[in-house]
Amino acid sequence: MMTQGFGQRLADATAARGPLCVGIDPHPALLSAWDLPEDAGGLERFALTAVEALAGEVAVLKPQSAFFEVYGSAGVAVLERTIAEARQAGALVLLDVKRGDIGSTMTAYAMAYLDEHSPLAADAITASPYLGYGSLAPAIGIAEQTGRGVFVLARTSNPEGAGLQRSVHGSGDSIAQYIVDSAAETNAGADPMGYVGVVAGATIKPGELDFSKLNGPILAPGLGAQGATVADLRAVFGPALPQVLPATARDVLHHGPDVGGLRSAARRVRDDLARLLVA
Numbered sequence: 174m175m176t177q178g179f180g181q182r183l184a185d186a187t188a189a190r191g192p193l194c195v196g197i198d199p200h201p202a203l204l205s206a207w208d209l210p211e212d213a214g215g216l217e218r219f220a221l222t223a224v225e226a227l228a229g230e231v232a233v234l235k236p237q238s239a240f241f242e243v244y245g246s247a248g249v250a251v252l253e254r255t256i257a258e259a260r261q262a263g264a265l266v267l268l269d270v271k272r273g274d275i276g277s278t279m280t281a282y283a284m285a286y287l288d289e290h291s292p293l294a295a296d297a298i299t300a301s302p303y304l305g306y307g308s309l310a311p312a313i314g315i316a317e318q319t320g321r322g323v324f325v326l327a328r329t330s331n332p333e334g335a336g337l338q339r340s341v342h343g344s345g346d347s348i349a350q351y352i353v354d355s356a357a358e359t360n361a362g363a364d365p366m367g368y369v370g371v372v373a374g375a376t377i378k379p380g381e382l383d384f385s386k387l388n389g390p391i392l393a394p395g396l397g398a399q400g401a402t403v404a405d406l407r408a409v410f411g412p413a414l415p416q417v418l419p420a421t422a423r424d425v426l427h428h429g430p431d432v433g434g435l436r437s438a439a440r441r442v443r444d445d446l447a448r449l450l451v452a
């Protein structure tokens with residue numbers, strides 16, 4: 174059992190290694206660019222090479238479950254090994270599974286990814302609140318008990334997200350803002366911050382969301398391949414910038430399979446981010 178909450182663990186990791194999350198997304202096109210076969214063996218070489226290059230280097234690694242599930246049980250076995258080896262090498266692992274379901278089923282998902290004894294236990298998961306923020310309560314409860322985190326999708330980086338997420342909720346704010354405010358309620362009073370993060374793409378419009386009460390981390394995917402730059406982060410997140418965990422996958426991964434190439438690509442992004450934070 175982890176003795177510290179995820180908010181503290183993430184704050185420690187980003188203080189030590191800089192605020193960067195690198196996605197482990199074994200796209201078929203990347204496997205072929207790395208000269209690997211499109212099978213579970215190729216997947217394993219890809220994921221473990223990324224772990225070797227990055228797990229001692231960046232604060233958070235984010236394996237994307239779908240790219241592993243494609244290979245069936247053999248792919249899931251590779252995911253288990255990827256999570257375990259990355260954690261052992263010192264990275265926090267945020268498993269990107271975007272789960273969301275009714276209460277009892279959500280409990281089972283939470284047991285699969287956030288329970289100490291599960292073979293797939295990560296440090297945090299991504300979750301979808303579109304069955305209601307309250308439907309995530311089992312995951313949020315188990316995460317609190319086990320010192321783990323939940324990153325709730327608020328305003329995603331994809332163009333299709335805007336229609337739903339910017340529409341007006343019964344509270345009068347946007348649905349995305351309602352999700353941020355719901356996470357804020359869970360995190361209230363936590364120090365240095367709570368264990369419920371939100372996901373807000375680095376690609377969204379500046380000032381769309383008010384994070385001032387969130388008291389939790391903001392995962393910001395979209396850097397690189399989706400067009401957002403390190404410089405965009407300041408405009409989009411403003412005073413919430415210190416809570417932002419920028420995420421990128423393809424932009425780093427296309428520097429493989431060379432371990433040194435991957436590591437230097439991640440260092441470059443991390444150094445750009447460090448410059449932004451002091452600017």
Ligand SMILES: O=C(O)c1cc(=O)[nH]c(=O)n1[C@@H]1O[C@H](COP(=O)(O)O)[C@@H](O)[C@H]1O
Pocket residue numbers: 196198237269299328329330331372373374394395396397398399420421422423424
């Ligand atoms: O939850 C996520 O990680 C996520 C949320 C979001 O709004 N947008 C988004 O791109 N992602 C994930 O972040 C990764 C982005 O990868 P790149 O576009 O290659 O940097 C993918 O694994 C996406 O599934």
